Amino acid sequence: MQFGYSETCLEHDTGPRHPETADRLRAIRRGLAKRHGVEYVSAAPADKPTVTAVHDDAYVDEFELFCEDGGGNWDPDTVAVEASWDAALASAGLSVWAAQSALEGASGRQTPFALGRPPGHHAVEDDAMGFCFFNNAAVAAQAVIDAGDADRVAIFDWDVHHGNGTQDIFYDRDDVFYASIHEDGLYPGTGHVDETGTNGAEGTTLNVPLPAGAGDADYVYSFEETIAPAVERFDPDLFIVSAGFDAHRYDPISRMRVSTEGYAMLTECVQAVCENTDAALAYVLEGGYGLDTLSEGIAIVHETFDGRAAMEPDEDPTDETEELVAEIRETHGLGSK
Incomplete structure (x- = not known):
């Protein structure tokens, strides 16, 4: 894979006890150093007009001034320093690079993966939250639509937390499809089955709120x-994965049971959908707070694109997952199982 990376993202300093730390990127680099075929690419930071295409102008100006004044706690979880403004623009720019590169033909072993921080999927149009300031995946999707490079974009979020910001930004848009598999009831408490879109965009949001303890088989079954x-029906030009690795069974802040191998399984699921729809594919980093599990998760995604075949789940989905899937299929008109 090609990994978009910027040293600027390391300068976003959240403090010694914050889970979203620059050590996450350092751990990823160490893990990838042992793998074959890794390529690092730099990218231009996003400019303000690219960011304000999905975020409110006044909010972006407020965040810029907040950083110029030295930063602090935007909210109890979301921390900035002076350098966070440049880091946020760099992170958004890496995501735009990934989307553009995919649409320009980068695929297979050259599939782009933006390794930016701060992450983005909780950032709503006019506010920061959940460690996120700019919604990187949303900025990337809007940038390629505005450039005329894509008419329809699908975003699949496998972070353990629901990407409320991405959902909100595109909730009334019929040109962006947002899907999320996340832990039910976990922060920020959104992402219910009946949240499907509005104002002519009904059906372009699909949520799979799995119960705590769900594992590989539940994730694969839910996706398939x-x-x-739903994505095949939507038929996107570009498929963006908001790739958080905090659903891992050993991540410190979730209760899910996805294994490292489970991320290889999900990667093959994504590859199959993109092959069926002829969609370009790009990855954007979100969460993942166990340094070992984060680096292992990204490494297994890379190895899958390098030709390694994923194993099959070693168990069946739970009855609860099958019931949830039946409800979602009925809600979205996908037929009964």
Whole structure:
């Protein structure tokens, strides 16, 4: 894979006890150093007009001034320093690079993955939250639409937390499809089955709120039976994965049971959908707070694109997952199982 990377993202200093730390990127680099075929690419930071295409102008100006004044706690979880402004623009720019590169033909072993921080999927149009300031995946999707490079974009969020910001930004848009598999009831408490879009965009949001303890088989089954057919019906030009690795069974802040191998399984699921729809594919980093599990997760995604075949789940989905999938299929008109 090609990994978009910027040293500027290391300068976003959240303090010694914050889980979203620059050590995350350092751990990823160490893990990838042992792998074959890794390429690092730099990218221009996003400019303000690119960011304000999805974020409110006044909010972006407020965040810029907040950083110029030295930063601090935007909210109890979301921390900035003076350098966070440049880091946020760099992170958004890496995501735009990934989307543009995918649409220009980068695929297979050259599939782009933006390794930016701060992450983005909780950032709403007019506010920061959940460690996020600019919604990187949303900025990337809007940038390629505005450039005329894509008419329709799908975003699949496998972070353990629901990407409320991405959902909100595109909730009334019929040209962007947002799908999320996340832990039900976890921060920020959004992402229910009946949240499907509004104002002519009904059906372009699909949420799979799995119960705590869900594992590989639940994730794969949920994707194949709900998200895959819905994305194929939507027929996007570009498929962006908001790739958080905090659903890992050993991540310190979630209760899910996805294994490292599970991320290889999900990667093959994504590859199959993109092959069926002829969609370009790009990855954007979101969460993941166990340094070992984060680096292992990204490494296994890379190895899958390098030709390694994923194993099959070693168990069946739970009855609860099958019932949830049946509800989602009915809600989205995908037929009964």
